[in-house]
Amino acid sequence: KEERKVAAAERRATAAERRNRMLAGEDKYLLPRDKGPVRAYVRDIVDARRNLVGLFMPLALVLIMAMFVSPALQAIVTLAMLIMMMFMAIEGVWLGRKINNQVRERFPDTPDGGFKLGWYAFVRASQIRKLRAPKPRVRPGDAI
Numbered sequence: 001k002e003e004r005k006v007a008a009a010e011r012r013a014t015a016a017e018r019r020n021r022m023l024a025g026e027d028k029y030l031l032p033r034d035k036g037p038v039r040a041y042v043r044d045i046v047d048a049r050r051n052l053v054g055l056f057m058p059l060a061l062v063l064i065m066a067m068f069v070s071p072a073l074q075a076i077v078t079l080a081m082l083i084m085m086m087f088m089a090i091e092g093v094w095l096g097r098k099i100n101n102q103v104r105e106r107f108p109d110t111p112d113g114g115f116k117l118g119w120y121a122f123v124r125a126s127q128i129r130k131l132r133a134p135k136p137r138v139r140p141g142d143a144i
Helices: 003-022 035-047 053-067 072-108 114-124
Strands: none
Touching: 035 072, 035 114, 053 072, 053 114, 072 114
């Protein structure tokens, strides 16, 4: 029984070490979707700018809570959420195109690109900055 506790503690310590290295951005420990210099470059581009789409989750929570305050607000809140989603879609398309153009300039012979890379950038941008994994290496406003 004692051996199992020791083995479990070792497994937890190993998993915590792997997670810390993954959050630090070590390529060996990253998930397959995050590996490679192209994906690191995309993460840096996304992390170096402020994104409207990153406000979606906090605004959505505020709008959902507002729906419970007054039934009269429901139509206004629904319209606000639709407008917010429209802006998110526009920014997502714009961000995807921008990312793909910059990747083609910097890595002209990479097979990575298109919708997949744009989607990767959009998903990264939509996450709350403090919860992004791997952690951002650049601050907003830094030059890439």
